[in-house]
Amino acid sequence: MTVVLKTSHHHGNLRAGLVEAGIEILESEGLDALSLRKCAARAGVSHAAPAHHFDGVAGLREAIATEGFQRFGAAMLREAAPEQDPRARLKAICRGYLAFAREAPALYRLMFSTGMRSQPDAHLAHGPSSAYGILREFCAPFVPEGTEPTVIETQVWALCHGYALFILHGIVPDSPALDTAVLDLVERIGAAPAS
Amino acid sequence: MTVVLKTSHHHGNLRAGLVEAGIEILESEGLDALSLRKCAARAGVSHAAPAHHFDGVAGLREAIATEGFQRFGAAMLREAAPEQDPRARLKAICRGYLAFAREAPALYRLMFSTGMRSQPDAHLAHGPSSAYGILREFCAPFVPEGTEPTVIETQVWALCHGYALFILHGIVPDSPALDTAVLDLVERIGAAPAS
């Protein structure tokens, strides 16, 4: 997997290879097992090579998080593609949200942890195809005029995020009934506020 | 601080002292800085002493999380005490939830992270004064008969949890307007589902 056709120094694209190795370690060994040295070993380079591509371990985590947000956005769009109704589309990106968290739990937790403490917007808000851009686009039909879009977006994503983490940590059972309950609440977020 | 009146070995209650030291380290240096050796140093014992009280670093984190959940429940109850209306009381424990997360962010993140991977129920669901018992009690007035209480509880807590983490990570601004938006949604959770 990932043949690099290296000579000795100066092989193809070590930075990408290290990120890929990191994601594989996350999937197979979990979040705590991620280390610069393990990524280097898996990529077939010396233990200090990653330091030339990332600013310490925080930089590696940030780079992995950036790649994760790419896949995250793709997972949401994939789920929403067949839907037409705005309400169905909003629920669909939430399904994609939960599906991604279940498929790559360690990567998901890395993305939403200290790895992004410095520049969260760099991952989330950059460009319309970013994860946050997707959320904003799909929430837009439900934002009342003269209202901050952030309100609806925060409600939707906070709900999905908290629920996803509760599932990953085993705090709530992983049942389809709870999924539909959460998605139903998403559907209600666009409705009028309580009397 | 925390005079221990020790002789040489066998001082008062080292386990509690180590947990207290750990919480102080969390508050002053953050989540990543927590280590067995630092707790030991701050408690004035040798680097290997904690191993006799906790099962590795995971055990220390779990013990700190347990203490954190005690304070967490107290923070929620404190906020809810003056309220009478069930709806106001539910919103109040959510305010307490957010207040605790803001006051002790590192401790809060420790509580809801791998530290509890083994036995989450041990912290959450044990006894009526536990954090989960409090949630269940305050959600009860809004659970329709013949319905799983877990549904409402999950909706409320997932929303609070996701929102709290977004604030702590700086993903959303820390504004009172978003607080009221989230609390308004909590208020709507008890209402009838969408048409």
Place this chain on the structure above:
DNA sequence: CATGTCAACTTGACGCCGTCAAGATGCATT
């Protein structure tokens, strides 16, 4: 009072980790 027992803590060591300094290598430009 002397003795044995045992939990609590210390000491020292091991390997893994991140990080730094110094050196080796090979491509690219001149």
Place this chain on the structure above:
DNA sequence: AATGCATCTTGACGGCGTCAAGTTGACATG
């Protein structure tokens, strides 16, 4: 062909978790 430079290697350092062995002091037993 010679130089420059980014890239990677090597070796070292301290901090970390963890284990094995030793030391201490309290307490029960004779």
